[in-house]
Amino acid sequence: MQTEKVIDYIVDWLKSYATNAKMDGFVLGISGGIDSAVTSALCAKTGLRTLCVEMPIHQAPSQVDRGREHIQFLKKHYANVSNTEVNLTSVFEEFKTAVPQTKRDSFLDLSLANTRARLRMTTLYYFAGLHRYLVAGTGNKVEDFGVGFYTKYGDGGVDLSPIADLMKSEVYKLGEALNIPNSIMKAAPTDGLFGDSRSDEEQLGASYDELEWAMKMVEAGKTSSDFSGREKVVFDIYKRLNRANQHKMEPIPVCEIPKELK
Known part of the structure; x- marks a missing residue:
């Protein structure tokens, strides 16, 4: 893969799409993982305003730390990058008290995990509406079109998908070229939706x-x-x-x- 040319191609594609859509920039969630790190760096390279949003819900400290390290890296190198944090833990807990109680089993765990992703999607579209931003998706090819490893109308609810034609291994190659922090490059991929360390x-x-x-x-x-x-x-x-x-x-x-x- 011609990594640098692929980066330039995606950056041009992002900028062209936003310009044609008459939108002012991008918003995306930062998880501390490689996909959101690479996607946010690509958005930042467009020169358009890029808002990085942390949305912890009982998040593991290591994931939070990696996300913050990456945001600081972006802000150091790109003046168009800003960030905010919306802690959704209390919202998630309140949601659990509002819905009917049921026996705790694998279906409940999965439903609540997907609820986390959908709360985050709603939050991103809140900021997108405020600032005329596009919600940038962070899914890669094997997740989006291979095994469907994402939440429908959660992290799958986006306006455009910059890296969805790249395999996970190719995303890592872009990460190397974009100088993504080593802590993220070496971390085991996780969706972080279950409140534990499962990969x-x-x-x-x-x-x-x-x-x-x-x-x-x-x-x-x-x-x-x-x-x-x-x-x-x-x-x-x-x-x-x-x-x-x-x-x-x-x-x-x-x-x-x-x-x-x-």
């Missing part, structure tokens, strides 16, 4: 490198019967997640009424 790999059952391999194998027309051992396990994980999360990747279905019924 993306623990949730998915495979590493991003493995899932990228599986995605390429599917695109090459391979099937599960072509593999054995760990390769077969990873391939089947990818296919299962891809199938289960198609509802996130496909356009919202519209019930089209036959003309004779109208």
Whole structure:
């Protein structure tokens, strides 16, 4: 990959899109992870106003520290970058008291995890509306179009997706070129939605490198019967997640009424 040229291409694309949309800049959430770090740096390089928002909800201190380190790095190098923090912990806790109580199980845990992401989306659009900003998505290709590892109308609720055509490994290459802090480059990827230290790999059952391999194998027309051992396990994980999360990747279905019924 021609990393520097890819960076320039994305930056030009971002600036052109915002200009054509007659918007004044970008807003995005900073999580302390590689995807939001790279995306915010790309937005900053446009020269347009870029608002970085921290939205902790019972967040692990290490994630908060990495996010703040990155924001300070951006503000040091880009005069167009600003930041704010909205602690959503009390909002999240109040939400839990407002909805019907249910038995605590995996479905409840997942529903509440997705609620965190949707509270953050709502917050980003609040700032977007105030300042005429575009909400920049931070999803990469294997997450958005491979295994659907994001929250529908949460971190998936955005105006544009600058890095969604890049594999996770390619995002790291951009991170190196953009001088993203080493603490972020070395951190294990996590969505931070469960209030514990579980990594993306623990949730998915495979590493991003493995899932990228599986995605390429599917695109090459391979099937599960072509593999054995760990390769077969990873391939089947990818296919299962891809199938289960198609509802996130496909356009919202519209019930089209036959003309004779109208």
